Amino acid sequence: MVMGREELGQRSETVRRANLSAIVRELHLHGPLSRSELVARTGLTRSAIRALIGELVTGELVVEEPALRLGTPGRPSPLVRLATESTxxxxxxxxxxxxxxxxxxxxxxxxxxxxxxxxxxxxxxxxxxxxxxxxxxxxxxxxxxxxxxxxxxxxxxxxxxxxxxxxxxxxxxxxxxxxxxxxxxxxxxxxxxxxxxxxxxxGALAELRRGAARGADDVLYVHGEVGVGGGIIVDGRPLSGIAGYGGEIGHMPINPQGRPCRCGSTGCWETEVGERALLARAGYPLDGGRAAVDAVLADAAAGVPEALAALQSVGRWLGLGLAGLVNILNPRRVILGGLLSRIHPFVADLVEASLDRHALAAPRRLVSVVPSTLGVDxxxxxxxxxxxxxxxADPAAWLGTxxxxxxxxxx
Amino acid sequence: MVMGREELGQRSETVRRANLSAIVRELHLHGPLSRSELVARTGLTRSAIRALIGELVTGELVVEEPALRLGTPGRPSPLVRLATESTxxxxxxxxxxxxxxxxxxxxxxxxxxxxxxxxxxxxxxxxxxxxxxxxxxxxxxxxxxxxxxxxxxxxxxxxxxxxxxxxxxxxxxxxxxxxxxxxxxxxxxxxxxxxxxxxxxxGALAELRRGAARGADDVLYVHGEVGVGGGIIVDGRPLSGIAGYGGEIGHMPINPQGRPCRCGSTGCWETEVGERALLARAGYPLDGGRAAVDAVLADAAAGVPEALAALQSVGRWLGLGLAGLVNILNPRRVILGGLLSRIHPFVADLVEASLDRHALAAPRRLVSVVPSTLGVDxxxxxxxxxxxxxxxADPAAWLGTxxxxxxxxxx
DNA sequence: ACCGGTTTGTGATCCTCTCTTGCAAATGTC
DNA sequence: GACATTTGCAAGAGAGGATCACAAACCGGT
Missing domain, CATH: 3.30.420.40 (ATPase, nucleotide binding domain)
Structure with missing residues (x-):
């Protein structure tokens, strides 16, 4: 992901690149837009938009289509669409x-x-x-x-x-x-x-752009299967850390009395909210895989006490860990993905209660916990x-090639 | 801190603002620089630098002084300095x-x-x-x-x-x-x-610009007194969260069997590494304040077992919590401030060992833990x-005023 | 003291890019 | 069908940085 610090010295060419980038990004994120909508969204003038769109059209990154009838007065504005099929x-x-x-x-x-x-x-x-x-x-x-x-x-x-x-x-x-x-x-x-x-x-990036985190600038995506990983969005940008290793929230120590983790440490979060924790508490074999998880969820839906208890345990630890992360990151939204999105209906209340108890009041008020909308993909x-x-980031570089x-x- | 997302539409004026900002920021961070050094650092041409500096000089944000003799060949470049005394x-x-x-x-x-x-x-x-x-x-x-x-x-x-x-x-x-x-x-x-x-x-911002975190883009600053707070720098920018509440690492849950915290939760990190934890374990009154802390450190230096044991306990919990944060944030540097910088000499080895055990190998290799260089200030x-x-961020706005x-x- | 090499400041000119402005085109409403 | 509204279009202006040629200031060697 080329999102490094911008070079210091700016030239007029920089402006053009930035404006082309803004247009392409808007089209990528919001789908086809009319020229006039682009004018409104970017704040550029009609003339500037015209010239930039023209360049993108000749560069075959973008196509213009006849306007759709909207029933509004005024001259209709042609629809600008990314060249989906060729890029x-x-x-x-x-x-x-x-x-x-x-x-x-x-x-x-x-x-x-x-x-x-x-x-x-x-x-x-x-x-x-x-x-x-x-x-x-x-x-x-x-x-x-x-x-x-x-x-x-x-x-x-x-x-x-x-x-x-x-x-x-x-x-x-x-x-x-x-x-x-x-x-x-x-x-x-x-x-x-x-x-x-x-x-x-x-997953965090996808949810940010196309899923449950749309419109939020500060997001925590928690992906749980056997292991638990996290994707953190800060101010609209992914937190990758110094080498891309950031977001390994599954390995934050949360229970010093806990079980050994695959990473070599002990009491990591994923030993309490990962798939194995759920299966162990529900009385299923640890290596049962998806079939066993399906069974636990079916049991829970049917009211089997062991399954419900297992989910509650996971839910409590989930809420406890989320409370810490909410305190650290102050996100607008927490997205639960993978296994965690499947158990969300069973544990939502527990998680919320846990946040009430363990998270600081100020950040807690501002956050909402929702399941992934994109699912496994x-x-x-x-x-x-x-x-x-x-x-x-720089459509201009593609116009030539x-x-x-x-x-x-x-x- | 005005560091929001840049506006979409860019104009030529934006370039000028950005370039003025780059110059002023360089001068603010690195001290007085010659014009030619500014040319090298910003990548702008001599002419552009000249015009921009001229504007800053007439705006009284900057002063030019005769060049210092360097012993190098070539025409000497005048020194550009921020108007420290008037701004x-x-x-x-x-x-x-x-x-x-x-x-x-x-x-x-x-x-x-x-x-x-x-x-x-x-x-x-x-x-x-x-x-x-x-x-x-x-x-x-x-x-x-x-x-x-x-x-x-x-x-x-x-x-x-x-x-x-x-x-x-x-x-x-x-x-x-x-x-x-x-x-x-x-x-x-x-x-x-x-x-x-x-x-x-x-504190994190100060250490980033003037202290132990200089030159690093991903930093965790941990400030410990009675409470423990954190300042997180991601990609050179402060992580403030949605409302500035971010960085409350003192309240990440780390010991479910722990003591109640002032925040209402239980087992927060600060209940294990804060001043009260140190004093309690060393056998001093909890409200002893700085005098009691001084006494514990003096005891430790003199080899008193209780004090050493107390420091070791704090060091272990410190390392455990830092391991989690290193996994989450993948920082280049961890800065210990406040009380934690004072106990650092006593616990450095323990903290390093704890990171070895509890942090993931990849991020752990890249991080170093150092005490604050700016201290209480x-x-x-x-x-x-x-x-x-x-x-x-926008010196141009000050030129008029x-x-x-x-x-x-x-x- | 002088001369060449080197680095830097200066000023004129050009290029790029956006904004402004006036006008034409396309649509809906009365 | 006249009118208002919205939009596209084209030319000119303005802003800002890049380029280039030249002058100025320093070093080192003769």
């Missing part, structure tokens, strides 16, 4: 239970999507990478010949260094210091950068958003 | 044991400074505000007649809403929902905004930095 990204996901691939067009339109189950347990980098490359090839085969994505985003259930795509630790896969980014770059053989990031960080969609980011690509194709 | 801010601090006032000139030069002891315990808003107003008046009396600060910053040991300066909760003072900002604005009767923020948040200096921020002020004075 695409490739998104990949390595989750605990599945692998997924998607191709999305500008504006966030899903053009291809496939998710395949994966047996739990350890896998080698080579196996996973080969499967992902196959999935990507198959997805691309269903698209027009010669289509090349402008970027690739990969979500992985593990701790990732964003700068080099090295997976430092992924207990679900049994990975330590595995060069996922480099391997996928070689395997995909695409002439574009491959960005790798943590699934929770990307949140990290995959976030990977796509990450891949779009360079385009959104696309012409070159078109020339190459026609030659 | 000042007023900084105030309400700490648990003291009140403080300072007047700082642009560039961070301390022109006036006074700290007075304050008896611990509850005080009314009126008492504190009156004392601060008196301190400010006395400090201003020692400055040239007619000098008016361009801003006022207030650091307070409590949870503050930044937008209105309402102190939501300050257990040290016995305050709940106290309108500190409005009262000080009225009491000081200055025609400039009064910004109020949490002392830890401001960090929050006060941070308040000054906050008051300078509008000037740094200063002329007006000068006219007023000469009339």
């Amino acid at each position: 695409v990204v490739l998104a990949l996901e390595i989750s605990i239970d599945s692998l997924a691939v998607a191709i999305l067009g500008a504006g966030g339109v899903v053009l291809e999507h496939r998710r395949v189950d994966r047996p739990r347990g350890h896998s080698t980098l080579e196996e996973i990478a080969a499967d992902l490359v196959d999935l990507a090839r198959a997805a691309r085969a269903r698209r027009p010949l010669g289509e090349t994505p402008i970027g690739v985003g990969v979500a992985v259930a593990g701790i990732v260094n964003r700068s080099d795509g090295l997976v430092s630790f992924a207990p679900n896969l049994g990975w330590v210091d595995v060069p996922l980014g480099a391997t996928l770059t070689a395997g995909l053989a695409l002439p574009v950068p491959v960005g790798v990031a943590n699934e929770s960080d990307l 949140a990290p995959l969609l976030g990977a796509a958003e990450m891949a779009f980011e360079p385009l959104l 696309r012409g070159a690509l078109v020339q190459l194709e026609s030659a | 000042v801010v007023l900084a105030l601090e309400i700490s648990i044991d003291s009140l403080a006032v300072a007047i700082l000139g642009a560039g961070g030069v301390v022109l006036e400074h006074r700290r007075v002891d304050r008896p611990r315990g509850h005080s009314t808003l009126e008492e504190i505000a009156a004392d601060l107003v008196d301190l400010a008046r006395a400090a201003r009396a020692r400055r040239p007649l007619g000098e008016t600060p361009i801003g006022v910053g207030v650091a307070v040991a409590g949870i503050v809403n930044r937008s209105d300066g309402l102190v939501s909760f300050a257990p040290n003072l016995g305050w709940v929902d106290v309108p500190l900002g409005a009262t000080l604005t009225a009491g000081l009767a200055l025609p400039v905004p009064v910004g109020v923020a949490n002392e830890s948040d401001l 960090a929050p006060l200096l941070g308040a000054a930095e906050m008051a300078f921020e509008p000037l740094l 200063r002329g007006a002020l000068v006219q007023l004075e000469s009339a």
Whole structure:
């Protein structure tokens, strides 16, 4: 994600880039807009918008369509739309239970999507990478010949260094210091950068742009399966930390009397609110996987006391940990994803009560806890958003290259 | 702190403002620079720098001085310096044991400074505000007649809403929902905004700009006295949260079997690493204050077992909590301030060992824990930095007004 | 003391980009 | 069908930085 500190010296060209970026970003986030709506949203003049749109149109990033009839007086304003079909990204996901691939067009339109189950347990980098490359090839085969994505985003259930795509630790896969980014770059053989990031960080990004966190600037996304990860949005920007390792809220110590964690520590949050904690308390085998979780939830819906008690325990620990995070981050919204979104209906009241008790009054009043709206695909969609980011940040850099690509194709 | 999202539409004027801001900010952070150094740092051309400096000089924000002899070949470049003596801010601090006032000139030069002891315990808003107003008046009396600060910053040991300066909760003072900002604005009767923020948040800002966190973009500042507060810097920007309540790390739950906290919750971090925890374990009265803390540290230096054991306990809990925060935030540096900087020599090894055990390997490798270099004055200096921020963000806005002020004075 | 090399300030001119302004085009309403 | 409203369009103005040629100030060596 190219979101570094802006260079100090600004030139007039900077203004043009920033304005192009603003237009493309608005179209990406809000869908097609009329020229006049763009004028209103950006604050630019009609003339400026006209010139900028013109440039984007000749650069084939954007198309203009006849205005739709609105029934309002005045001359109708043509609709500006991103060239969804010709500007695409490739998104990949390595989750605990599945692998997924998607191709999305500008504006966030899903053009291809496939998710395949994966047996739990350890896998080698080579196996996973080969499967992902196959999935990507198959997805691309269903698209027009010669289509090349402008970027690739990969979500992985593990701790990732964003700068080099090295997976430092992924207990679900049994990975330590595995060069996922480099391997996928070689395997995909695409002439574009491959960005790798943590699934929770990307889930947060997706929920921010397309899901339950829309419109909020300060967000905490909590993704729970066996492990618990977090994606933190501060002031509209992802908190990645110094190397992209930020957001590992599953490993904040919360119970010194607790169980050992896969990370080597003891009493981490995920040992109390992760899948294994739920299954253990409900009397199911720890490695029961999704089937066992489904059973617990079904039991709870049917009123089985053990299942309800297990959910209540998870709910209490969930609320306790969220209280701490709310105190630390003062977010507007907390989004529960993965397993946590499924148990949310059962534990919502407990969580709220726990926040009342354990969070400071001031930040507590301002926060709301809601389940994910994107569900299992949140990290995959976030990977796509990450891949779009360079385009959104500086569309001007793409105006030249696309012409070159078109020339190459026609030659 | 005016650091919101930039407006979408950019104009050419924006460029000029940004460039003026870059120059003033560089001068504020790095001290006087030659024109040619400014050219190198900003990437602007000599001509652009010349024009911008010229504008700042006529606006009396900056002065040019003859170049210093460097012994290097080439024409010497005149030194550009902020008009320290004529561009000042007023900084105030309400700490648990003291009140403080300072007047700082642009560039961070301390022109006036006074700290007075304050008896611990509850005080009314009126008492504190009156004392601060008196301190400010006395400090201003020692400055040239007619000098008016361009801003006022207030650091307070409590949870503050930044937008209105309402102190939501300050257990040290016995305050709940106290309108500190409005009262000080009225009491000081200055025609400039009064910004109020949490002392830890401001301590972090000061350490970032002038202290141990210099050069780091991701920082956690932990300020411990009776309470424990935190200031978080993400990507070079303070994490304030939706209303400025962020950073309350003292109230993250860490020990469900722990003691009740002043906030109403139980087992908060500050109940294990705050002053009372240290005193209780060392066998000193809980309300012994600074004298008792001094005694514990003296005992420890002399090898008294109880004191050493107390410090070790605090060190272990400190390391445990820091491990969680390192996992969440992935900072480059952790700065220990207040009481924690004093105990750091005694617990450094324990803290490092605790991080090794409880923090994830990847973020743990990248972080270093160091004591504050600004000491007790960090929050006060941070308040000054906050008051300078509008000037740094948009110096152009001051170029007009200063002329007006000068006219007023000469009339 | 002088001369060349180097670095920097200065001023004129050009280029880029947005804003302003006047006008034409397209729609709805009376 | 006249009128108001909204929008697109085109030309000119204004702002601001980049470029370039030249002068000024310093160093070092002869």
